[in-house]
Amino acid sequence: MPTTVSKELSSTAYVVLGLLASLGPSTPYELKRALADSVGFLWPFPHSQVYAEPRRLADRGLVAERRERSGRRRRIYSITPAGRRELLRWLRGRAAPAPELRDTGLLKLFFGTGASPEDIRRLAKDRYESHRDRADGYQRQREQVAGVADRWQLKTIELGLRYERTVEQFWKDFIEELDRDPP
Amino acid sequence: MPTTVSKELSSTAYVVLGLLASLGPSTPYELKRALADSVGFLWPFPHSQVYAEPRRLADRGLVAERRERSGRRRRIYSITPAGRRELLRWLRGRAAPAPELRDTGLLKLFFGTGASPEDIRRLAKDRYESHRDRADGYQRQREQVAGVADRWQLKTIELGLRYERTVEQFWKDFIEELDRDPP
DNA sequence: CGAATCATGTAATGGGTTACATGATTCA
């Protein structure tokens, strides 16, 4: 059971480590819940991962696994000292280059010459509404957690909000441009 | 060799289809080049994929493969009528929900309570510069391709630019906030 | 008490990333 870290862990792994560090010992299901109403908006993953990832981390000695003694015998994971060290090391290290946009709506626009003007218009409208709704969602979320979340977490929500508003505005402007200057 | 599409293709697949549709018959390496200076900023993938993906598409009958007769016998791919139909179908369909942020810098900020104030400051500075440089890159790219790219492609670059400026501004504001109100 | 829904997990598949490898060309 080597505690040496062969290569950089996945971001999902750090999410799990981070959650375990702040929640204390947790079952996979508790991780899933915590994910849903905290980092989930930033780094979501399906619930199968909250079973797989802690197991991988346990193999590296970064979390410890024990079982309930009672009926269900659920697995309970807790972060180890080595896990805390690794989390901190990651936190202090340089962030990987920011990801590209990877927005399928934009991708469609890029190949838009193949589509009809109505298709483009539908796409724009669809994207506009979708980002507007998400921005509204962030705004509500920010109000809801204003009391409980810490300063840094609030900041991340703020960037989410700014991002969605930017994209919303982009599609809005684009629609108006289409009206002024139809293709 | 069934031309029926069992399930939705990956976005990477549509990038390849779209490129083949606009470039005409191409070798994997030509695809790689085209990717690098067009959609690459939107949907990048490593060059191993420009070999793997056309093969997958060929299995579905969406592209045709032939080999050079000369020395290298390189593979040359071209989009088939079925491929064009599929590309168009995708273009006209609803876009998948926009992706989450998935920004590792933001992720570190989220777990920032574990780090020291200096760590946070370093992170902010690093992210600020990185997004600023990328925004500058988009601006140059927009000027360079202003003549050749079509209207929709220019639009996608514009969103890239707006996005990067938004994030740049976020980290800039954040740094100033840290100065005003140190943690 | 029966049906939803929540809770809890495993299996299979496939795509993406990384690493490995080796021809060709260019150009100092």
Place this chain on the structure above:
DNA sequence: TGAATCATGTAACCCATTACATGATTCG
């Protein structure tokens, strides 16, 4: 002509997604 760099490809591994499955609980 030798060293970079470009061109071209394959292999292996890992992780994420999807689908499958079945206990528990709630609640009408």
